[in-house]
Amino acid sequence: MLPDQTLLRIPGPTPIPPSVQQAMNEPMIGHRNQETKDLLQTIKPKLKPVFGTEQEVLILAGSGTAGLEAAVVNAVRPGDEALVIVTGAFGDRFVKICDEYGISVHRYDVQWGEAISPETIAAYLANHPDIKAVFATYCETSTGVLNPVQELARVVHQNTDALFIVDGVSCVGGVQTEMDAWGIDILVTGSQKAMMLPPGLTFTAVSERAWQVIEKNERPSFYLDFKRYRDSLANNSTPFTPAISLLFGLKQVLTLLEKEGLNQVYRRHQLMKDMTRNAFRALNIPLLTADEAASPTVTAIKPDDFDPEALRNVLKEEFGLSIAGGQQHLKGKVFRIGHMGYCSPADIVQTISIIETALHNIGKSIELGKGTRAAQEILLKGGF
Numbered sequence: 001m002l003p004d005q006t007l008l009r010i011p012g013p014t015p016i017p018p019s020v021q022q023a024m025n026e027p028m029i030g031h032r033n034q035e036t037k038d039l040l041q042t043i044k045p046k047l048k049p050v051f052g053t054e055q056e057v058l059i060l061a062g063s064g065t066a067g068l069e070a071a072v073v074n075a076v077r078p079g080d081e082a083l084v085i086v087t088g089a090f091g092d093r094f095v096k097i098c099d100e101y102g103i104s105v106h107r108y109d110v111q112w113g114e115a116i117s118p119e120t121i122a123a124y125l126a127n128h129p130d131i132k133a134v135f136a137t138y139c140e141t142s143t144g145v146l147n148p149v150q151e152l153a154r155v156v157h158q159n160t161d162a163l164f165i166v167d168g169v170s171c172v173g174g175v176q177t178e179m180d181a182w183g184i185d186i187l188v189t190g191s192q193k194a195m196m197l198p199p200g201l202t203f204t205a206v207s208e209r210a211w212q213v214i215e216k217n218e219r220p221s222f223y224l225d226f227k228r229y230r231d232s233l234a235n236n237s238t239p240f241t242p243a244i245s246l247l248f249g250l251k252q253v254l255t256l257l258e259k260e261g262l263n264q265v266y267r268r269h270q271l272m273k274d275m276t277r278n279a280f281r282a283l284n285i286p287l288l289t290a291d292e293a294a295s296p297t298v299t300a301i302k303p304d305d306f307d308p309e310a311l312r313n314v315l316k317e318e319f320g321l322s323i324a325g326g327q328q329h330l331k332g333k334v335f336r337i338g339h340m341g342y343c344s345p346a347d348i349v350q351t352i353s354i355i356e357t358a359l360h361n362i363g364k365s366i367e368l369g370k371g372t373r374a375a376q377e378i379l380l381k382g383g384f
């Protein structure tokens with residue numbers, strides 16, 4: 001293993017494209033100078049298609065959780081009823097944030113590894129007419145599930161006047177997202193996953209309906225007040241000092257996404273998902289999620305005859321390859337491979353073949369190359 005080589009295949013942070021890394025090295029500029037205004041003016045229209053919205057996308061300096069907390073504090077008030085759909089660790093985080101702010105939470109748990117069924121939410125909402133907001137996770141990173149947010153938005157709006165608020169942190173930029181057409185009211189993402197940037201930015205778009213609710217919300221909040229960000233952005237500015245280096249990088253990320261074309265970006269992620277899943281299937285190592293529920297950005301694998309932590313240790317120590325372990329009750333039971341952002345189908349071939357070698361090294365009996373071949377077969381069919 002090379003001393004400074006890291007192969008990063010966790011579901012965020014993800015590798016940074018060299019041109020983005022370089023852009024972030026630009027010398028500092030004044031945050032109230034024309035250069036920063038020009039930077040934001042260039043970024044603004046290019047972010048909208050990533051969200052599938054005509055709304056401006058607000059940019060806050062903070063991690064993804066700051067975006068989730070901002071969504072809660074802006075859109076719901078203490079005592080309001082909110083439904084939180086929990087399909088894993090990040091749905092659970094929304095519950096914790098809501099609890100902290102005195103929201104009256106209805107928690108709807110789904111077995112980890114499964115997606116929520118929109119029909120059950122329709123029935124739940126029909127029986128709970130006072131719910132003011134429904135929170136869901138688009139890609140549940142802890143399980144590799146992609147929840148059906150388009151259908152969820154439909155049932156939320158058919159059954160209630162509630163706002164539909166979505167955590168898209170681990171997939172926006174890597175999977176198709178049509179916020180306006182689907183009826184998502186608040187959509188949050190972060191910089192360090194499919195957006196190919198270091199951690200440190202969170203992005204949020206807000207629908208007209210949600211703005212009407214936010215306008216009436218007297219809740220005191222300072223740094224996380226969406227209205228401040230909206231009003232500043234209208235003047236190509238930010239209410240507080242922006243993370244300028246990350247904005248330099250973001251401009252380049254958006255150029256790269258435009259160059260590749262968003263549809264192609266989404267196809268690439270689908271292909272990487274299919275390659276990864278086909279590989280483990282060929283090796284007879286169980287996947288946590290069913291095909292219909294699987295996310296294009298992260299895959300969770302639940303082996304039944306070896307310790308995922310032993311595999312992860314060998315991968316890191318012998319090959320410099322980082323993959324993620326399980327969270328909460330899945331700790332020590334699953335391992336997760338991130339395949340989003342600056343990650344190509346060729347990277348997946350490499351990842352699978354390294355994992356096969358490491359499996360061999362921990363004593364798991366496999367036919368070397370079988371998983372790699374299965375991934376290659378999907379790659380060939382995918383026409384890349």
Ligand SMILES: Cc1ncc(COP(=O)(O)O)c(C=O)c1O
Nearest residue numbers: 063064065090141167169170190
């Ligand atoms: C779906 C999801 N939501 C929220 C977060 C939290 O983001 P951060 O760690 O940047 O606060 C993550 C991070 O892994 C995530 O995957």
